[in-house]
Amino acid sequence: MALKNQISKEDFLAVFRDEPINTLLGTNGDNGNGLNFTTIDFPNKTEEEWRHTSINKILQHRFGLGKTVSLDKKTVDLFTIPGLDAYRLVFINGYYNPDLSDEIEKAGKLLVKSSAKVKKEHPEIFNKYYKSTDLGSENFFTTLNTAYATNGSFIYLPDNAVLDKPVHIINFSDGQDSKTISQYRNVFYAGKNSKAQIVNSFHSLTVNYTLTNVATEIIVDENAFLNFNIFQGEGDDAFQMNHTKVFQHRNSNFSSHTITLCGAIVRNDIHIKHLDEGCETNLNGLYLPDREQHFDNHIFVHHAKPHGTSNQIYKGIIDNKASAVFLGKVLVDRDAQKTLAAQSNRNVLLTKYAKVNSKPQLEIYADDVACSHGSTTGQIDKEALFYLQSRGIDRRNAETLLLSAFLSDVIENIQVEPLKILVKLLINKRLKGEKVEGQCSMIEACHGCDPID
Amino acid sequence: MGKTLLKIENLNATIEGKSILKGINLEIKEGEVHAIMGPNGSGKSTLASVLAGREIFEVTDGHVEFMGKDLLSMAPEERSREGVFLAFQYPIEIPGVSITNFMKAAVSQHREHKGLEPLSPSEFLKLMKEKKELVEIEAKLANRAVNEGFSGGEKKKNEVFQMAMLEPKLAILDETDSGLDIDALRIVANGVNKLKNSENATLVITHYQRLLDYIVPDVVHVLYDGKIVKTGGKELALELEEKGYDWIKKEVQV
Ligand SMILES: Nc1ncnc2c1ncn2[C@@H]1O[C@H](COP(=O)(O)OP(=O)(O)OP(=O)(O)O)[C@@H](O)[C@H]1O
Ligand SMILES: [Mg+2]
Numbered sequence: 001m002a003l004k005n006q007i008s009k010e011d012f013l014a015v016f017r018d019e020p021i022n023t024l025l026g027t028n029g030d031n032g033n034g035l036n037f038t039t040i041d042f043p044n045k046t047e048e049e050w051r052h053t054s055i056n057k058i059l060q061h062r063f064g065l066g067k068t069v070s071l072d073k074k075t076v077d078l079f080t081i082p083g084l085d086a087y088r089l090v091f092i093n094g095y096y097n098p099d100l101s102d103e104i105e106k107a108g109k110l111l112v113k114s115s116a117k118v119k120k121e122h123p124e125i126f127n128k129y130y131k132s133t134d135l136g137s138e139n140f141f142t143t144l145n146t147a148y149a150t151n152g153s154f155i156y157l158p159d160n161a162v163l164d165k166p167v168h169i170i171n172f173s174d175g176q177d178s179k180t181i182s183q184y185r186n187v188f189y190a191g192k193n194s195k196a197q198i199v200n201s202f203h204s205l206t207v208n209y210t211l212t213n214v215a216t217e218i219i220v221d222e223n224a225f226l227n228f229n230i231f232q233g234e235g236d237d238a239f240q241m242n243h244t245k246v247f248q249h250r251n252s253n254f255s256s257h258t259i260t261l262c263g264a265i266v267r268n269d270i271h272i273k274h275l276d277e278g279c280e281t282n283l284n285g286l287y288l289p290d291r292e293q294h295f296d297n298h299i300f301v302h303h304a305k306p307h308g309t310s311n312q313i314y315k316g317i318i319d320n321k322a323s324a325v326f327l328g329k330v331l332v333d334r335d336a337q338k339t340l341a342a343q344s345n346r347n348v349l350l351t352k353y354a355k356v357n358s359k360p361q362l363e364i365y366a367d368d369v370a371c372s373h374g375s376t377t378g379q380i381d382k383e384a385l386f387y388l389q390s391r392g393i394d395r396r397n398a399e400t401l402l403l404s405a406f407l408s409d410v411i412e413n414i415q416v417e418p419l420k421i422l423v424k425l426l427i428n429k430r431l432k433g434e435k436v437e438g439q440c441s442m443i444e445a446c447h448g449c450d451p452i453d
Numbered sequence: 454m455g456k457t458l459l460k461i462e463n464l465n466a467t468i469e470g471k472s473i474l475k476g477i478n479l480e481i482k483e484g485e486v487h488a489i490m491g492p493n494g495s496g497k498s499t500l501a502s503v504l505a506g507r508e509i510f511e512v513t514d515g516h517v518e519f520m521g522k523d524l525l526s527m528a529p530e531e532r533s534r535e536g537v538f539l540a541f542q543y544p545i546e547i548p549g550v551s552i553t554n555f556m557k558a559a560v561s562q563h564r565e566h567k568g569l570e571p572l573s574p575s576e577f578l579k580l581m582k583e584k585k586e587l588v589e590i591e592a593k594l595a596n597r598a599v600n601e602g603f604s605g606g607e608k609k610k611n612e613v614f615q616m617a618m619l620e621p622k623l624a625i626l627d628e629t630d631s632g633l634d635i636d637a638l639r640i641v642a643n644g645v646n647k648l649k650n651s652e653n654a655t656l657v658i659t660h661y662q663r664l665l666d667y668i669v670p671d672v673v674h675v676l677y678d679g680k681i682v683k684t685g686g687k688e689l690a691l692e693l694e695e696k697g698y699d700w701i702k703k704e705v706q707v
Contacts, residue, residue, distance in 0.1 A: 384547050387599075390505050391559040391615060392533035392566070401558060405549025405598075 006059045009042060015064050015181070016148045040143050049139070052325045052357040053267055053296050058239045061209050065150075066093030066180030069205065071172070076100050079170055079203050084418035086168035086199065087112050093174055094150035094182035111156040112167055115185055118154040125156055129189045133217045135245035138269070142243050145215040149185035152214075157194035157224070166197035166416055173238055175208030186216040190224035190252075197227040197416050202263075204235030214242040220252040222276075227415050230268065231423075232260040236291070243269040250276035257414050259423055260287040260295045261430070267296040274301075274308045274336070285314035286410045286423075288430060289322035299328040299343075303336040303366075312343045315410050317403055317431075318354035326358045326375070334365040343373035348380060348406060400431040455483025458623055458654050459504075459524075464515035466503050473499045473510070475679035481623065484651040488665055488690060489658045491676035492698050497658045498542050500676070501627045505539040506532050520622065533559075534566035536622030540612035540629045542658075547599040552611070555599050556581065556618050563619060584617040588644040605632040613644045620648065625656045630664040642667030662694040675701055 042059060043050040069092050076090055089112065090100040096114040104112040109125065111118060119126040136146035153169045173182050190196060202212060212234065220226045234240060240263050246254050260266050272281050287295040301310045316324045326345040343360040360373035380402055388398035404411075407427060414420035459481040466474040473496045481487055489497055503510050504517065506529030517524040524532060547555070560580070561571050572580065581595060588610045600608050609629050616624050626645065630638055645668055649655060657668055665673075665687065673690045675683040677698070682705050683689065693701075 389529040392562045
């Protein structure tokens with residue numbers, strides 16, 4: 001059923017059928033005819049997974065494929081993380097910008113490149129890992145991504161490879177000329193005993209309606225360590241669907257930090273599967289929706305084998321009429337004995353209009369496990385506020401102190417030190433109601449966050 | 454005698470419509486120590502909270518002047534910067550905020566209010582060290598979150614430490630002695646005494662004479678059912694210790 005002002009699925013998809021697309025990743029340029037969109041529909045609120053995520057606002061727009069926009073290094077430098085020495089991959093509206101990127105290709109096949117290039121230059125590697133998780137069929141958006149993603153980042157770490165610097169993937173969206181959809185398909189493979197840190201940041205160049213649809217497939221092989229950071233600072237009219245699927249092999253370690261500071265509707269899905277024994281997963285998130293923004297985090301951790309560990313800590317501060325969702329599910333199979341799993345979601349609502357739906361869930365079929373979950377949602381502690389004020393600290397500063405204390409453990413967990421420092425700075429500015437230029441979002445794209453009150 | 458610091462006239466306050474303070478009159482001058490005693494629930498902490506600006510209490514009548522200014526119209530933080538300090542009966546825990554950061558923010562806002570230059574980091578640390586020694590607080594306590602996991606005694610010492618950092622004109626100590634062993638009591642009382650001078654004043658709320666052996670009051674008041682029903686010299690405290698409050702209750706009823 002189409003809601004008011006909502007365009008039809010056919011209209012939404014028309015752009016992909018009508019325009020010739022040369023850089024399609026998934027379908028060898030067959031314009032997606034191989035995928036059957038008649039049986040897969042827009043997500044709707046009757047589905048448990050989408051009950052609290054209204055995408056009606058997204059479906060009011062007819063998005064087109066954007067153009068690649070030329071960017072100078074100076075502009076891109078605005079979005080680098082101060083002090084972060086990294087290999088950079090830069091994309092605009094779904095297109096790769098080789099001039100602003102640092103590709104790596106080393107003997108032994110260590111690769112940091114665009115997905116399209118790897119497809120062309122190393123089809124055997126590309127085909128082995130692309131679509132090797134079952135992410136493609138999760139929902140409408142991942143299917144759309146599989147059919148029509150233009151490009152993305154491909155990181156391939158052979159066995160024992162240790163990246164000397166983090167990889168920083170910068171995705172810009174720019175809807176200046178028309179409402180633009182950008183689709184990225186990322187594939188990361190971390191070979192046995194390898195280690196790497198990846199930061200994927202999202203920014204808008206202008207304030208316009210854009211939709212960024214990201215699908216990331218991650219395979220962490222035996223004993224490998226992969227740390228993945230998602231930093232979302234797109235503009236106030238930017239929508240984002242971001243789906244990450246991780247397959248972990250024996251004794252591997254995967255950690256993530258999802259930092260959502262700006263965007264109109266942002267939905268993050270992170271699905272983890274432990275394919276073998278002894279895997280460890282640490283998922284961290286912080287989100288600060290403001291105005292009428294809506295930020296979602298959906299986690300699914302599937303413990304399929306024994307001796308696995310997983311931790312989730314997600315914290316949010318919700319301002320004005322904004323809303324947030326945390327849906328975290330841990331599934332422990334009958335075989336997954338000795339699983340240790342912990343889930344925690346805590347929220348602070350700054351106004352009476354702010355909303356949060358929080359639902360940590362455990363589904364356990366093994367009997368010898370230690371699992372815990374907890375969720376709290378509240379306001380700023382009035383008594384703590386008074387205590388600080390009674391020592392001469394004004395209300396605004398007192399609130400900032402309390403809220404940054406509330407987020408501090410999740411921020412301290414961030415492993416990429418320069419990112420941690422940046423996030424701390426941005427959040428402190430945000431809590432003080434100071435405008436942040438050229439860092440969080442783009443100068444023009446950022447309306448500046450409303451001061452808390 | 455010194456100048457009047459605090460002048461409370463006919464102060465009435467309620468919480469959730471319930472009348473708690475029923476016409477308090479009290480005047481404190483520079484250099485004085487006043488003690489307020491009284492049975493549980495008589496309104497001692499309420500008076501302290503109202504003076505510090507706790508919003509949950511509604512002032513329904515009366516007037517409070519602090520150094521010539523209308524205290525009740527000020528926000529809690531302004532009262533603090535003007536020189537009012539309340540050592541809480543039950544200091545709360547503030548997870549994630551270290552004492553150092555807390556005091557840094559407080560001291561810097563106090564200095565700004567007075568038109569003073571901010572302290573340099575090393576000056577600030579020196580000040581912290583000096584004041585910690587005054588109340589014999591362990592150095593490492595300052596890096597911990599405010600009151601989190603502190604023992605009762607540590608919490609009370611921490612209150613007096615904050616008082617030392619901010620050097621108030623009027624310190625209100627709400628049962629700062631409760632739950633302290635005799636050694637801790639001596640330390641806390643000595644700390645308070647060292648901060649005393651001819652230009653500030655102390656209002657101690659207590660149930661026990663033993664504190665008043667160390668912090669010797671000039672005036673003792675008895676608060677009962679929201680009113681000050683008796684005022685005397687330090688010997689009144691001894692009398693209360695000996696005889697309890699029943700005789701006062703009887704006097705009031707007559
Ligand atoms: N937050 C509150 N909500 C409702 N009633 C309160 C609150 N705080 C205090 N009261 C009531 O106000 C009255 C006075 O309490 P208050 O704490 O001022 O007494 P007190 O003299 O300090 O007692 P104590 O010696 O036990 O510390 C009591 O009846 C108490 O129940
Ligand atoms: Mg009391």
